[in-house]
Amino acid sequence: MCICHLPCRPVKPNIIGEQISSKMGAHYHCIICSATITRRTDMLGHVRRHVNKGETKSSYIAASTAKSSNEILKEADTDVQVCPNYSIPQKTDSYFNPKMKLNRLLPPSRQLIFCTLAALAEERKPLECLDAFGATGIMGLQWAKHLGNAVKVTINDLNENSVTLIQENCHLNKLKVVVDSKEKKGSDDNLEEGEENLGNIKVTKMDANVLMHLRSFDFIHLDPFGTSVNYLDSAFRNIRNLGIVSVTSTDISSLYAKAQHVARRHYGCNIVRTEYYKELAARIVVAAVARAAARCNKGIEVLFAVALEHFVLVVVRVLRGPTSADETAKKIQYLIHCQWCEERIFQKDGNMVEENPYRQLPCNCHGSMPGKTAIELGPLWSSSLFSTGFLKRMLFESVHHGLDDIQTLIKTLIFESECTPQSQFSVHAPSNLNKQEENGISVKTTDDNTTDNTAQGKRKCSEMITNLVKKQKTDVITEHPPFYYNIHRHSIKGMNMPKLKKFLCYLSQAGFRVSRTHFDPMGVRTDAPLIQFKSILLKYSTPTYTGGQSEGHVQSASEDTVADRVEMSVNDKAEASSCRRW
Incomplete structure (x- = not known):
């Protein structure tokens, strides 16, 4: 019926x-x-x-x-065929993010990874590269098409529809598909007469953990949907010495302290929302990567870590050996964070239990406020997040390959790694980029005349790692200071702040290291304590209205008035922080 x-x-x-x-x-x-x-x-x-x-x-x-009838898009001279609803991961098997395209206004993640691989390809050739979650295969196609014989690309995906789409995109870009070390039949059917294949790409359909356990690679890129902690152990199991692992985490709800229980479950980390939450998220991911590497008797050197829009990207170099693993494990520490003034400091190492560890904070909130004023966050990565030498090589590769959109971000990362203002820098200076040292390791770049890139024996690798460990012990002082302050979060009520560029000059003239940060457009990375930061900010701030007083009379205000203003701002912050806690 x-x-x-x-x-x-x-x-x-x-x-x-x-x-x-x-x-x-x-x-x-x-x-x-x-x-x-x-x-x-x-x-x-x-x-x-x-x-x-x-x-x-x-x-x-x-x-x-x-x-x-799938749609065909073009990105960086690479044609890619996408399914309908390709930008909605819930409605398609092969997700393609249009925000990752070459665009000035959006985060260029694929360009960063391409520059990283291009810089690594100048050290040794050929490179075994893996895109563990291919989707449409756009990233692996760009590697093979622009780097040629310098890389041997493997694109993997567990979904059968995605694998079929990757193979079709390979034919669309005149690339041969290799399955189980054999060329797939009919790979040249779509080629016209007189056209040649540009390279080979191996396409696999299996679980990413299984593939990384079966084969060893020089470069691994992990970009799953959500957290990547489930694939870190497999990635570090067979990664070659001095190889690179790239990890993209899109679970920002947990990393940005919106779902604290999820962060505790995935990363084993206690976290709250702070003004420097983006760098906190990057250090959480690096700490998880470092623990996974240490479990495999490997250490890491962080090349760069960025937090842009909806993802956190961490790129590390792998250093084999228990010595490197021990040095890496020592850099995972807990952070003491004051909830009243948002001052922070990494907890000092020691076997003895302190009666009041919050006294390590440079602020006096624990003495003037009742109850517990600070909390313990972590474990976090406490060392540097950037390698200046590798970033300069990436900048050289971006100029070499004509990636103009990414150069501004890379230059910002270089300034941030050196903690210097953006005043003394020259893009067109390849002579300065020919031979760079990354923490004591001399690496070859494009202009070197050496052609034998693969003849690096175990003795040479061990010497390089030894030099790296020694350099890390002696150059801890030169690392950039951790975290940053937002100039608006510490503004004084009733006062007009100076311009950000002028304020950076004022901090630099006071003898502090200072730079901008990509984590926050209004953030200031400096080694100045929060008290000095606020005093300099107040010194060069002007009142919103003079009330009939002359400018000279306003500038000659007494020190008691200045102290009252600072105390008022601290009380306002304390009241707001208590409201947030309740």
Whole structure:
């Protein structure tokens, strides 16, 4: 019996040929999507979902026709075929993020990873590269198309539709598909006469953990949907010495302290929302990467860590050996954070338990405020987040490959790694970038005449690692100061702040290291304590109104008035912080 006002009808079982059992009984057939459902209640829910989506028979047929004709996009001279709804991960198997394209206004993650691989390719060739979560394969296609024989690319994905799409995109870009060390049949069918293949790409369909356990690579890029902690142990199991692991984490709800219980479950980390939450998220991911490397008797050197828009990208170099692993594990520490003034400091190492560890903070909130004023965050990565030498090589590669959009971000990272203002720098200076040292390791760049990149024996690698460890012990002072202050969060009520560039000059003239940070457009990275930061900010701030007083009279205000203003600002911050806690 048919259901009234619903686009479905009951169909009796076909008895001819005895192909359908008589136990099946009557079933319902949806005329919109041609689905066959046995139970009436299930059919009602099925039709209700069609009604909620506003789908009719004509609209559904149009959508089905669109699925068969995929859209072709172009990015960095690479053609990629994407499915309908490619920008919505819930509605497609092969997710393609248009925000990752070459764009001045959006985070260029693929450009950063490409410059990283190009800089690594100048050290040794060929490189075994893995894109563990290929989706459309756009990243691996760009590697193979622009770096050529310097890389051997493997693109992996567990979804069968994604693997088929990756193979079609390889043919679209005139790249051969290799499956199980054999060329796939029909790989040259789409080529016209006179055209040649630009390279080979190996496409695999298996779990990323299984693939990384089976094979060893020089470069691994992990970009799963959400957290990447489930794949770190496999990535460091077979990664070659001095190789690079790139980790992209998109679970910002937990990393940015919006879901603290998820951060505790995934990263084993206690975290709260702070003014420097983006750098806190980057240090959480680096700490998880460092622990995974140490479990495999490997250490890491952080090349750079960025937090942009909806993702956190961490790129590290792998250093084999228990000595490097021990040095890496020592850099995972806890952070003491004051909830009243937001001052912070890494907890000092020691085996003895302190009666009041909050006294390590440079502020006096624990003495003037009742109760517990600070909390313990972490474990976090306490060392540097940037390698100046490697970033300069990335800048050289971006100039060499014509990636103009990424150069501004890389230069900002270089200033941040050196903690210097953006006043003394020259982009067109390849002579300064020919031979860079990364923590004591001399690396070869494009202009070196050495051609044998693979003849690096175990003795040479061990010497390089030894020099790295020695350099890390002696150059701890030269590292950039951790974290930053937001100039608006510490502004004084009723006062106009100076411009950010002028304020950086004032801090530098006072004898402090200072630079801007990519984590926050109004953030200031400096080694100045918060008290000095506020005093300099107040010194060069002007009142919003003079009240009939002359400018000279305002500048000659007494020290008691200045102290009262600072105390008022501290009390305001304390009141606001207490409201946030309650």
